[in-house]
Amino acid sequence: MIHHIELYVSNLEKSKSFWSWLLNELNYTVYQEWDRGISYKHGDVYIVFVPVEDGFDEPNYHRKRVGLNHLAFHAQSKEQVDNLAKRMKQKGIRLLYEDRFPYAGGSEHYALFAEDPDRIKVEIVALEC
Incomplete structure (x- = not known):
């Protein structure tokens, strides 16, 4: 079983806007929130979103690359x-x-x-x- 997933995002506010309503619809709730991140939990699994660190934002993410x-x-x-x-x-x-x-x-x-x-x-x- 997965314990948690942590994703780096380019813009935390845009990601919160997208993920907050979607995960709420899927019965996740806010688990933790701090000035540089947020996590949502469903059962024993949680997903964390934090802004990418300076200097590591290039190249941009693409799902067809390794990862x-x-x-x-x-x-x-x-x-x-x-x-x-x-x-x-x-x-x-x-x-x-x-x-x-x-x-x-x-x-x-x-x-x-x-x-x-x-x-x-x-x-x-x-x-x-």
């Missing part, structure tokens, strides 16, 4: 996936594979794919398929 490809989260239902997709569009969040939504991951994989402010791919998968 993290994406984070995938469980949704409670297909309806939740649909609702999150609609809200992300309203918020101007970039959706990935929109032309194949909700089956971009395959005909039996009901999911939403989007990017956070640093272009980290986020996947929300319906539990019922």
Whole structure:
């Protein structure tokens, strides 16, 4: 079981804006918050966001380089996936594979794919398929 994940972000406020509402929708709660970071917890697992240290912000993150490809989260239902997709569009969040939504991951994989402010791919998968 994963204990926690910590991500460096380019702009903490932009990341908080994106992740706070999304993780709240997925039943995470704020776990810790300090002037240089924030974490969200669900069960025993938590995710931490902190600003990248000066001098380490180049090159920018890209999921196709060595390292993290994406984070995938469980949704409670297909309806939740649909609702999150609609809200992300309203918020101007970039959706990935929109032309194949909700089956971009395959005909039996009901999911939403989007990017956070640093272009980290986020996947929300319906539990019922």
